[in-house]
Amino acid sequence: xxxxxxxxxxxxxxxxxxxxxxxxxxxxxxxxxxxxxxxxxxxxxxxxxxxxxxxxxxxxxxxxxxxxxxxxxxxxxxxxxxxxxxxxxxxxxxxxxxxxxxxxxxxxxxxxxxxxxxxxxxxxxxxxxxxxxxxxxxxxxxxxxxxxxxxxxxxxxxxxxxxxxxxxxxxxxxxxxxxxxxxxxxxxxxxxxxxxxxxxxxxxxxxxxxxxxxxxxxxxxxxxxxxxxxxxxxxxxxxxxxxxxxxxxxxxxxxxxxxxxxxxxxxxxxxxxxxxxxxxxxxxxxxxxxxxxxxxxxxxxxxxxxx
Amino acid sequence: xxxxxxxxxxxxxxxxxxxxxxxxxxxxxxxxxxxxxxxxxxxxxxxxxxxxxxxxxxxxxxxxxxxxxxxxxxxxxxxxxxxxxxxxxxxxxxxxxxxxxxxxxxxxxxxxxxxxxxxxxxxxxxxxxxxxxxxxxxxxxxxxxxxxxxxxxxxxxxxxxxxxxxxxxxxxxxxxxxxxxxxxxxxxxxxxxxxxxxxxxxxxxxxxxxxxxxxxxxxxxxxxxxxxxxxxxxxxxxxxxxxxxxxxxxxxxxxxxxxxxxxxx
Numbered sequence: 001x002x003x004x005x006x007x008x009x010x011x012x013x014x015x016x017x018x019x020x021x022x023x024x025x026x027x028x029x030x031x032x033x034x035x036x037x038x039x040x041x042x043x044x045x046x047x048x049x050x051x052x053x054x055x056x057x058x059x060x061x062x063x064x065x066x067x068x069x070x071x072x073x074x075x076x077x078x079x080x081x082x083x084x085x086x087x088x089x090x091x092x093x094x095x096x097x098x099x100x101x102x103x104x105x106x107x108x109x110x111x112x113x114x115x116x117x118x119x120x121x122x123x124x125x126x127x128x129x130x131x132x133x134x135x136x137x138x139x140x141x142x143x144x145x146x147x148x149x150x151x152x153x154x155x156x157x158x159x160x161x162x163x164x165x166x167x168x169x170x171x172x173x174x175x176x177x178x179x180x181x182x183x184x185x186x187x188x189x190x191x192x193x194x195x196x197x198x199x200x201x202x203x204x205x206x207x208x209x210x211x212x213x214x215x216x217x218x219x220x221x222x223x224x225x226x227x228x229x230x231x232x233x234x235x236x237x238x239x240x241x242x243x244x245x246x247x248x249x250x251x252x253x254x255x256x257x258x259x260x261x262x263x264x265x266x267x268x269x270x271x272x273x274x275x276x277x278x279x280x281x282x283x284x285x286x287x288x289x290x291x292x293x294x295x296x297x298x299x300x301x302x303x304x305x306x307x
Numbered sequence: 308x309x310x311x312x313x314x315x316x317x318x319x320x321x322x323x324x325x326x327x328x329x330x331x332x333x334x335x336x337x338x339x340x341x342x343x344x345x346x347x348x349x350x351x352x353x354x355x356x357x358x359x360x361x362x363x364x365x366x367x368x369x370x371x372x373x374x375x376x377x378x379x380x381x382x383x384x385x386x387x388x389x390x391x392x393x394x395x396x397x398x399x400x401x402x403x404x405x406x407x408x409x410x411x412x413x414x415x416x417x418x419x420x421x422x423x424x425x426x427x428x429x430x431x432x433x434x435x436x437x438x439x440x441x442x443x444x445x446x447x448x449x450x451x452x453x454x455x456x457x458x459x460x461x462x463x464x465x466x467x468x469x470x471x472x473x474x475x476x477x478x479x480x481x482x483x484x485x486x487x488x489x490x491x492x493x494x495x496x497x498x499x500x501x502x503x504x505x506x507x508x509x510x511x512x513x514x515x516x517x518x519x520x521x522x523x524x525x526x527x528x529x530x531x532x533x534x535x536x537x538x539x540x541x542x543x544x545x546x547x548x549x550x551x552x553x554x555x556x557x558x559x560x561x562x563x564x565x566x567x568x569x570x571x572x
Contacts, residue, residue: 084520105457
């Protein structure tokens with residue numbers, strides 16, 4: 001059994017009084033390729049935000065024990081795809097946190113950009129503007145941006161948005177290669193069940209406030225069969241009965257610093273404000289990778305937030 | 308020496324004009340790419356309320372403008388976060404408040420001509436103190452933008468990702484909001500409150516037509532802004548036109564063919 005990278009235990013989440021996810025259990029182990037599928041509004045993006053630490057659970061806990069996370073946003077939004085930057089600049093942003101504030105990229109950083117672009121087959125396009133590329137090419141650039149700091153966990157948000165079928169197929173093949181050849185743990189949030197079923201080790205359905213493993217995906221990988229968790233909500237559509245309901249709070253970087261380079265600079269301030277969180281931070285993996293755009297080894301609990 | 312530079316007031320106008328054109332265009336890059344182009348309009352209109360308030364209370368009008376502008380800028384941010392799906396309404400609300408306040412308060416201003424000078428600017432009538440003020444603000448804004456170049460680009464491109472990466476996004480947004488408010492207030496005196504927002508948007512839009520990288524977009528925005536200011540001031544001197552309006556129309560005259568050429572590509 002591999003090391004768990006993401007562990008979600010008895011986790012519930014509500015936006016104000018509206019329960020979105022109830023009593024969710026989910027484990028993603030290292031080198032796994034896991035999909036999260038569901039209809040629009042089912043709560044899959046909320047689950048992804050909880051895993052990324054952008055939201056805190058109302059109840060239960062979310063543990064992420066990856067040294068760094070690579071996050072690939074949707075390219076469908078105009079703000080990303082129309083941004084006036086060339087490919088090299090976009091990929092370089094992936095190591096901006098590593099370079100640190102008040103410093104500028106050097107030759108070695110440009111070399112790493114070239115390597116990341118080569119990995120996704122986009123090295124010839126490095127001087128082209130992002131908006132000149134097709135949706136599939138833009139997605140590859142964003143993957144290169146996420147890969148440049150060698151993340152332990154790669155999270156993709158609807159990678160097929162705005163991409164034709166053929167480009168989508170190539171993208172899945174790329175992700176499959178990254179998973180098989182580099183052993184990268186991949187979590188993909190999507191609504192495309194057909195392709196998820198074909199490439200991922202297993203996939204979870206987000207439906208009716210619960211997250212459950214798709215039984216067909218168990219058959220996809222017999223080896224994993226015995227260690228999978230299936231958890232349907234006990235109280236479908238019900239309010240959180242634990243009495244631990246709390247207001248939705250976004251986890252700010254000050255509260256949950258992901259990157260050591262920035263963390264150091266704000267350490268004293270964070271310490272002053274985070275006395276009640278000290279216990280939680282002790283349970284984190286102490287040696288976060290300083291180079292990651294999103295180094296993460298965090299635990300977020302509903303109880304902790306309540307305190 | 309050309310006739311235009313023989314006058315001390317024109318030398319000051321060129322100096323302040325160039326300094327402000329640099330920082331207005333830098334602020335412009337952020338607001339245009341964040342899709343908040345109207346923020347300049349809202350702040351400049353609100354700055355007029357501050358000017359009127361300053362005059363009524365016997366303060367320096369620029370000081371009144373800076374204080375009210377800062378309050379307005381943070382109110383925009385506050386409303387934007389309260390209704391994130393309709394972020395643009397925050398700008399409209401504050402602009403309405405600014406115009407309303409400015410129109411009411413202007414009725415109590417005794418020196419109407421001095422107040423009107425802030426509407427369209429009076430770059431050829433600025434004092435030595437205002438030159439120093441523009442110089443100080445330029446140094447601060449320029450330094451902040453150079454030092455935060457990477458972080459600003461990251462936040463504009465992918466604010467969610469910047470938060471994930473552990474960047475101090477809130478602090479950087481706070482600094483930019485503060486600098487935007489100060490720049491708009493100071494620029495209102497010279498180029499005019501009604502014109503400053505155009506100077507934020509037009510050079511960036513021109514730069515986006517020709518630049519092939521983010522760095523070039525920033526650099527070209529500054530260069531276009533300086534070009535419009537120098538040409539506009541020169542034309543206004545020889546053709547006896549209002550400087551603020553001439554600068555903006557010079558920018559529009561360059562933008563139209565650039566956009567037409569961009570469509571043909």
